[in-house]
Amino acid sequence: MLRVGVPAGWLASFLILVALGAPRSAPAAALVIGADGNVVIGLRQANDSTTGFSIDPRVGIQLDTKTLRFTPEVMASFARFGKADRISLATQDHTSFRVVGGFRLASRTLVAPSFFVHGGLGRHALGDRHQLGPAFDAGLALDYTGIRYLSVGAQASYNAIAIDSLFDWVGIGLHAAVIF
Secondary structure (H helix, E strand, O other): OOOOOHHHHHHHHHHHHHHHOOOOOOOEEEEEEEEEEEEEEEOOOOOOOOEEEEEEEEEEEEEEOOOEEEEEEEEEEEEEEEOOOOOOOOOOOEEEEEEEEEEEEEEOOOEEEEEEEEEEEEEEEEOOEEEEEEEEEEEEEEEEEEEOOEEEEEEEEEEEEEOOOEEEEEEEEEEEEEEO
């Protein structure tokens, strides 16, 4: 069974930073507070609740080098699945919640391609059945960084919680981050 945790996410972040090489001068560091909003599409679910939405607040420290932005971060994620005519926050019959740590790596350009990966713990609830398991996500994003202290963009991600059988979904959406 997949065993990915928050410490593994931070370790992966550190190893990538080491692999990229430390810049000769200290990188500029900034606090980043962001949120993602996604349409989610379940991949292997046997029931009819395969579409929904997710809300993913995150916080991290952005480290800038001459060519890259590296952001170790933590994120909480809430996803609600259901029939298209039943999706609402009021009904909680098919949900997932994840707390994960990981990183984003982006170029330092006006329109910045990036990728991200996180690992941690997830909880999946379907009716009265609640399960905990390792959680993982990975994705690609395209950000516009021309507004000072703000980054906005679009993203696509693969998300999973390893429970009895793998519960996985694709998320496609928008995000914004304030950079302090």
